[in-house]
Amino acid sequence: MTTNVRIDLHILQTVPPANLNRDDQGNPKEAIYGGARRSRVSSQAWKRATRMYFAGKVPTEDLGTRTRRVASELAKRLRARTEIDPDQAARIGSALLAPVGISAGKKAGATAYLLFVGNGQLDAVVDLVADRAAELVVLDDAALAEEMKTLPVAEQFRENHPLDVALFGRMVADIPALNVDAAVQVAHALSTHATEAEFDYFTAVDDTNEDDDPGAGMIGSIGFNSATLYRYATIGLNQLHDNLGETDAVLDAVDIFVDSFARSMPTGYGNSFAHRTLPSLVAVVVREDQPVNLVSAFEKPITASQGGIAERSARALAAEQQRSVELWGDKPAYTAFAHAFDTDTETGPKLAAELAEAFGTSVTFPALRRGLRDQLQGYLA
Structure with missing residues (x-):
């Protein structure tokens, strides 16, 4: 070409x-x-x-989602496919992102910045753990973190880009490997x-105005132009x-x-x-x-x-x-x-x-x- x-x-x-x-x-x-x-x-x-x-x-699977709540999205998908409780799903969702190096935000389950990821990519990450959810929830935090390091999570975000990520790109300043031009x-x-x-x-106009109170209920202005x-x-x-x-x-x-x-x-x-x-x-x-x-x-x-x-x-x-x-x-x-x-x-x-x-x-x-x-x-x- x-x-x-x-x-x-x-x-x-x-x-x-x-x-x-x-x-x-x-x-x-x-x-x-x-x-x-x-x-x-x-x-x-x-x-x-x-x-x-x-x-x-x-x-939907061919589209992307721009969100800080990537861990929460993973947890939601995990709960839909397993019987684990919400707290354990959230714990695994956060653990899945830790080895990738995505900075955590101030709120639980949130990243420090908006991340543009594919819905299909999120499903692919969940595929890595869905069949093992029951055995993962019994691990302590250290053991769970070690187990997550063995999974190709980052690879799922680098492959099979959705339409909007392929068109408009993705920048992750602290993880250049996740960037998409x-x-x-x-x-x-x-x-x-x-x-x-x-x-x-x-x-x-206030529709309930009495006859002795004819004034407007609200006034304001909106800027506009035509072009x-x-x-x-x-x-x-x-x-x-x-x-x-x-x-x-x-x-x-x-x-x-x-x-x-x-x-x-x-x-x-x-x-x-x-x-x-x-x-x-x-x-x-x-x-x-x-x-x-x-x-x-x-x-x-x-x-x-x-x-x-x-x-x-x-x-x-x-x-x-x-x-x-x-x-x-x-x-x-x-x-x-x-x-x-x-x-x-x-x-x-x-x-x-x-x-x-x-x-x-x-x-x-x-x-x-x-x-x-x-x-x-x-x-x-």
């Missing part, structure tokens, strides 16, 4: 008034880019939204245009193959990520704003050199004019893709895109031509996913 295959994912998505990802003051996150204040959604927020989106579409990088989403913070002043966002992520096919091993698993992981990243949405103040939308443009670019974030298309903020900000953003993105290819001579190995713009308008034909020149013929999103899978199959064959 080519040694540096990358799948770049470029998305334009318009979001109405919303507070997708709040800062420490409760207001929408922002950033200065190109000298202008932009709406921003952190990469962490969209990665979690992506994980939550595909969680309902993937078997992420196959996916996600950029902070930025608005293609300048934005200003706005505030919704609201009141809540056309440029979203970018890149997948390292080689790293994903290293993490998962099997061709079908790699192809499935890419497809699940592309679908989930495109369709997911952070849920901040979702009930207050009902902000969920779908992208107006999704483009995939397969490269054999390096990932290329096209955010420089919007270093000069897009301004509203005929056709709207979303359409002008799409034209700027297409132009940046063309400039990048012409300047550096790095022609992508494959491009595909889907868009929802109306091309029957006065500016539509020009938009369609510019997008086609940069990304090829527009297809439906399901067809985009199928075409990408076929392309990657060739690399992995």
Whole structure:
């Protein structure tokens, strides 16, 4: 396989008034880019939204859990498969982790930091002791600790990574052997245009108010903005193959990520704003050199004019893709895109031509996913 295959994912998505990802003051996150204040959604927020989106579409055993309560999770699984009491299950769960070197937290059964582990990996660790639980509970602490040292617990955490760990990686600072290099990088989403913070002043009525007490039961304000966002992520096919091993698993992981990243949405103040939308443009670019974030298309903020900000953003993105290819001579190995713009308008034909020149013929999103899978199959064959 080519040694540096990358799948770049470029998305334009318009979001109405919303507070997708709040800062420490409760207001929408922002950033200065190109000298202008932009709406921003952190990469962490969209990665979690992506994980939550595909969680309902993937078997539980193929997913990961990020938690401090690894020992408690082991104890819970052990109790479900044996007849030992909760205290003994907790004791064995903690003992299983001790030889691995995972630092214990202040609370019983908790680790000092969040650990990203696979549900299947936890089950595999429990497999090591489930049949011997009755004989292990009678050992004193010293004997139990010695017995745990003979078990390949660490190996279970280094093998058979779940989908989300294979995609997003795992870092355990004090145990480098448990680290998993992420196959996916996600950029902070930025608005293609300048934005200003706005505030919704609201009141809540007390339904039991008497006629002589008409005042509000509660008042407050919520910060919000609206934006056309440029979203970018890149997948390292080689790293994903290293993490998962099997061709079908790699192809499935890419497809699940592309679908989930495109369709997911952070849920901040979702009930207050009902902000969920779908992208107006999704483009995939397969490269054999390096990932290329096209955010420089919007270093000069897009301004509203005929056709709207979303359409002008799409034209700027297409132009940046063309400039990048012409300047550096790095022609992508494959491009595909889907868009929802109306091309029957006065500016539509020009938009369609510019997008086609940069990304090829527009297809439906399901067809985009199928075409990408076929392309990657060739690399992995």
